[in-house]
Amino acid sequence: MNMVKVFIKGQEDKELSSFLRYYPTRIKNVGIDALFDRQTIFDFKDGCNQPQVAQFVAKELVRKFGRKIGKVVFSCVPASSQERNEERNKAFSALVCKLSGAIDGFSHVKVSGERSAVHGTKMKKEVRAKRLEESNTIEVDASFFRNKIVCVWDDVVTTGTSFCAYTAQLERVGAHVTNGIFLGKTSYRYVPTY
Template structure:
């Protein structure tokens, strides 16, 4: 496994909550629930079904943080392009904050472009992908407690890197919430 630096390990040790398992399309021996969960992820990514996900996210935040929600910034891990980011997260973040009283951080993070980067996949093979460049409202995040949201977490490296970026701006990331966690094996009983 590739070496993960200490800053990312620190982020990965923080609380992470996800609501369902995501099995990539190539995993075929899944049941009806797994297929429905996969469809929910697709629908969320396409800007549909955000209300159900906002309800789950708000309930999770209220359970974990209670009245402290009003002092927490809720912010997305941005999608790969500005249009996808707006489609997926603008109304969603607004709704979660409406339900919890949290501070909406959506407007303080923008996707401004892309560049090529080398990524390692789960088999540790290297591949070149276009990654997005994020612009932060740097001063705004300083001193704030933050909960992040992303649609799917696999290994957590993207999320940990993003959380580390926020902390480098002076924020304190207290956890991450995800619609789904990627799984590759179906456990049947």
């Protein structure tokens, strides 16, 4: 898979990359390549292809960190609730770490409360305002993350808000977040890749 460079304002000191371009379902005039990438992302969210994605992520981690991989913590941006976080990230994080040799940070992050998921939905202004009022609390184990090199994973990056908020929280407790890896980077203008 070719990696797509990701730019998030304020995160220029980090290497950010994505495996796929994600075109939301409202973008209709796309080719078979974009439809395949979109389905790959949907399958990941449904837990159908996590072993294959874990292999790609592990390979990218080893490429980036080499022999230092055993000192790197792999941590997923938490999902919207603890239940969703466990469904989507627990086994995936464990498999990525088993394949790469990275340290699994999953059990050192807890989510309490719940907020609505946003991917795949076209939100009206009133729905978006309601979502901003909802909240969940993400608790990170400060003693675990302090002075650790951390790679942050998220399935889809659109504006980078979730990545930035989670990275800032990790860095406040003393972690050194060096990079972010995403399965998909949201794009709105289709460019064929074949």
